[in-house]
Amino acid sequence: MLGTTVTGRLKEIKQPRGGLIKKSDFTKELLNPDSKFISLTDESLNPALVGLTVDYLTRYQLYGAEKAFAISRIGLHNLEISTGHFGDQFFLEKIANLNHNLDQTTILTAAELASFDTFYRTGYGNPYRYKNLKLNEVTYEHIKAMVFRTLNFLKQKTDEKKLVTDFNFDGGYTQTIINGDGDFHDNHGLWDLKVSKQQFSTKWSLQIVVYYLMGLHSYAAKIFQQMQTLGIYNPRYNLLLSLDTNKLTPELRQFIDIKIIGY
Incomplete structure (x- = not known):
């Protein structure tokens, strides 16, 4: 098997119905109850x-x-x-x-x-x-609004003094996954940004768990060992899906480590 990226590897995986990490495993939080969906319609x-x-x-x-x-x-x-x-x-x-x-x-x-x-x-x-x-004007207003929503999410939910962006998993890559980088993490959580009309995807839930497990094998393992939360934030909905790392059973971790990442 030729090495690929994290997203490339996920395209090769056929998950069971509902996914390896299910939507019901996540806590759903609308960061502002008055937030309206930012539609793709009319964007240029x-x-x-x-x-x-x-x-x-x-x-x-x-x-x-x-x-x-x-x-x-x-x-x-x-x-x-x-x-x-x-x-x-x-x-x-x-x-x-x-x-x-x-x-x-x-x-x-x-x-x-x-x-x-x-x-x-x-x-x-x-x-x-x-x-x-x-x-066009619609796209301009939408992008601006979503940037401010994302900044507000980071302010609310992360320790901005310890926030790391666009990080890799050096020390955690394998012959199967040779590349891939994450969006945001601090010392207690790993956060993935998804700008989408979807609220959930089994690829997203598997992706963030793969990132977490690769982090545990990387040179930054000590930081990842402290993490308690894996989050997927979507600014179109101003929606945060959060997964407690304790919900990842030893059996699931081992399966993903061996069968998907290639440890």
């Missing part, structure tokens, strides 16, 4: 790019452009090697357009930069796609 960017843009802008608000858009920067570097175009100068010119007020120029620029993410993760795509991106 594709859902995957909207999700990446929300993710990157959240990190931008927390840590600034160079850290938030580091993956896009690597993608642009890869493009420069293969085509002679784009690269670091393009990146620096783009991030000069960003500001923390999240105006329309900032959000469109973030979406443009996010479109280069693929040249890091997969190595292929249309490098000129960014020129055709259109940000």
Whole structure:
């Protein structure tokens, strides 16, 4: 078997009906009872790019452009090697357009930069796609609202002084899973961001447990051993699904470790 990413491995797994980690195992919490669903209808960017843009802008608000858009920067570097175009100068010119007020120029620029993410993760795509991106008013308002919802979630539910973003699992990879990175963790919880019209997916629940178990095998194992909560946050609903790590039985952990991750 060739090594793959965490998400690539999950696509290969046929789970039992209801999933290995069921929806009923999670506690469901609407972070604001008055929150309304932010619909995809009338958005002018594709859902995957909207999700990446929300993710990157959240990190931008927390840590600034160079850290938030580091993956896009690597993608642009890869493009420069293969085509002679784009690269670091393009990146620096783009991030000069960003500001923390999240105006329309900032959000469109973030979406443009996010479109280069693929040249890091997969190595292929249309490098000129960014020129055709259109940000209508609906999409602008939706992305801005979801960024603020995500920031509020992190403020409510995490220890921001110990918050780590975009981390890997060095020391925890195997011949089966050779790559994959997480969204957020602090010393008591691991959090995955899903910008989706779905409220739950068995792939999501398995993914965050795989991340947790890989963390326990990684160089950061001491931090993961302290974690009590695995959470999936969806800003379209302002919904947090939380799983107590004590619900993961030794038998389930062993099955995932051996049969899915490859320890």
